[in-house]
Amino acid sequence: MSGHLTVPLVEAWKPAAFGAQALEFTRQAGELRTAVDGQHRAVDGSRDTFRRETGNAMRARYDEVHQKALIIADALERGRDAATSAESSVGSAQRFLVTKKTEAIGKGLEVRDDGTCVISETTKQRLYSSVAASVGDNNAATIADKYAVGIAALQVEANTHTIAVKSALNGAADADTGAKKAIEAAFANLPTPDSFGNATTSATVTPQPPKGGTPQENRAWWDSLTTAQRDEIASNSPGSIGNLDGLPADVRDTANRAMIPIERARLEADEATLTAVVAAAATTRDSVALSDAQTSLDRTRQKLADLSVVETAVNADSKPPRMLMALDMQSGRQGRAAVSVGNPDTADHIAVTTPGLGSNLESTLLGGGDPKNPKGGMLGEAEQLIATSTRQLEGVDGRSGEEIAAIAWFGYDPPQGGLGSLSDLEADMSNVGFQGRAQEGAQPLASFFTGLDVANETSDPHITALGHSYGSLTTSLALQEQSGVVDDAVFYGSPGLGRNVPDLPNIPHFAPNGGFITELGVNDAVTSAEDLGLRPGHVYEMTERDDPVADLDGFGRSPHQMDWVTHLSTDPITVDGQHYSGASGHSEYGRTDGATNNLHRSGYNLAAIVAGLPENATDPRTVR
Structure with missing residues (x-):
């Protein structure tokens, strides 16, 4: 199941980052092997100059560190392989979801964040106009009946696309989970930091905002967090708190300002997708699909314009x-x-x-x-x-x-x-x-x-x-x-x-x-x-x-x-x-x-x- 994963989140994925991380793992593994091999040769060559129990103890201790370093280098190389595979699987899942969303939009549907497809307002208005034109504007009862039949048929199509989009969203979640597990497995059973003489602290999970909470519940949740937890939420997921009624105004303001460039990037990606849909619909001469896609594109461009005005307004x-x-x-x-x-x-x-x-x-x-x-x-x-x-x-x-x-x-x-x-x-x-x-x-x-x-x-x-x-x-x-x-x-x-x-x-x-x-x-x-x-x-x-x-x-x-x-x-x-x-x-x-x-x-x-x-x-x- 997709869990908390949403369509906009998947669209915002950058699979190429896995490829970049694979290259980084390769670099780190190479540098680590070069460093420990050089140190190993130096320590091993100290037998003639650093003798007796002290020298032997030093060399024994370094052998332990050397073996642990090689384990880490092996893990980095396994991480490289897992990240390379993730780039492929996650990218494929993302492209499949975008395709299913594009197909739904082409049928006059709106795709919600959770993958649910609903009949767009434009499609409803077009249906009403068509029905009214066919039976006459003054026959309200007949219009209502025929409109209801038409909506029912459109709802069937919406349900079909909902299944397809949610299935693609679940597939993206599976790819995400698989990539996470593979990378975690690559770095499992590593030497603990304290085995190198370092201390470690246990991680704590930051509580998330109450789902559908009242303003009072939202504020109680916020007040329960530590300063570090609040900073983590504000930094990592500002979109989760900017619209939470009951939170302090300065918190909402900071979070929502942080969302402006994020939303702009998402809308620009939607604009590119819808531009392609409009072009494809134009080639098929499907006037309904073209009209729906053009309306969705116009709305996206309108939201980009709205976002620019908001940014100008709050920065004035x-x-x-x-x-x-x-x-x-x-x-x-x-x-x-x-x-x-x-x-x-x-x-x-x-x-x-x-x-x-x-x-x-x-x-x-x-x-x-x-x-x-x-x-x-x-x-x-x-x-x-x-x-x-x-x-x-x-x-x-x-x-x-x-x-x-x-x-x-x-x-x-x-x-x-x-x-x-x-x-x-x-x-x-x-x-x-x-x-x-x-x-x-x-x-x-x-x-x-x-x-x-x-x-x-x-x-x-x-x-x-x-x-x-x-x-x-x-x-x-x-x-x-x-x-x-x-x-x-x-x-x-x-x-x-x-x-x-x-x-x-x-x-x-x-x-x-x-x-x-x-x-x-x-x-x-x-x-x-x-x-x-x-x-x-x-x-x-x-x-x-x-x-x-x-x-x-x-x-x-x-x-x-x-x-x-x-x-x-x-x-x-x-x-x-x-x-x-x-x-x-x-x-x-x-x-x-x-x-x-x-x-x-x-x-x-x-x-x-x-x-x-x-x-x-x-x-x-x-x-x-």
Whole structure:
């Protein structure tokens, strides 16, 4: 069985290293034999000059060392033979696995790390479009039935490829185990170090992270390690700890930064493989295989672009400094990451912003240089948010020293289309009508919230969840996990917080604005702050002028229609000589007004809630 071996790990193997090691073993064996033979001749020639018991004892002792040295030289030569064989067997197993993965990708499947093959989203969308075109878009029941039949057939093929890929993965594990055993056998029964007069220490096994652990369990494991064990984990397997919720922020940051060159190398290898698949599909004129392979190649290139943006973002000279709290370039259709401006472990107030439709790392994390938004991108907005919150705190006696951290959380795949670079790759807009993407992000976001609370060094940090657009739905679903660590939530430009009517298979659902059931609130999955694990009066919403998304009522009623939610004005306001302008549309809530170099009023409101000063947003007359 493959055990903990994964497809990316096997792809990252470098079998040529065994060949290089075989040459090194050969060199070491040769040098050792030359050295001990020379010393043996010198010692043996001392009989005429170094006599009696002392000389005889010296020569007897050297004979023992000489024999042990020859045993080591023999072992090095056996190791050479084992390493040479390993280069062949491991390389063959790696190539076979890559072939099986390539075949699966060519059939429109995605290959997960454990070898499981799943139907790609593109293939599902293509099937739905084909079925809808054949029976008519308005015949929902027939579409659903035919779609289910088609998915079942595709699942059979996915299962077949899963068997093939996992078999290849098991074969790689066998080759790995065989190489390990052969090399270990080559060096078995060697003279012990203490037989040469040296001391030795027994090795200890470093405990591994808990599988699927909660943030609390993750932290308990980390705290149980010695400093040496922590250093070993961080050095040898940074990918195992960078995304572990509950661990200290500086540990996650260091580990995730270490993964950037590793992930780049893996993605570049995937790019080369997929380029070959695309070329092969083009020669066979298999349009479906070509389309699927091209989509996978485009996604890989998108992740490379996302990774470059993340690297630029975290290496930027920023005050407060930026920390890479999460990095995942393997899951999903685009890169995933979480970047904090400021240290959440020492912060008194932590804001976590979840973006929505059209957001992705490449175009959203640092922004696209929009002249209307001089401090562009979510990280620029985070810096402005912190500055504005800090300014508000400085106006309150005894609170000027409170620290703030603001996090841009891209831990899921927001629907794309029309607002981001991925819209050029494939049609993804329809997914904004489903809760599926938000449901995928809910559990990891809830765990992330809890991890912040576990890792924070204060007694009880004030955590605010900020959800924009489709990200408000993701945030709502995460809060419904009832982690209980979030103190306030602000939803803005929200199409709804969750609906009771379930998604039909690949059939988008938007309740008509003003529809009878929607207006009654019967379709609302969230009817109180308690449903979100929050206290009454700690849920807020904002709706800018001319924001079409906030009137969609796509997932129950939009929160601006809910009387239990505190509604914040977005009208212009001047506070202490600082003007915060009004804004319009769907995208301006957290952005900076180029004319004033301040946040809009909506951003001022966000800063007030984040700072734990809700009265500044709800009743601006109380502001100095």
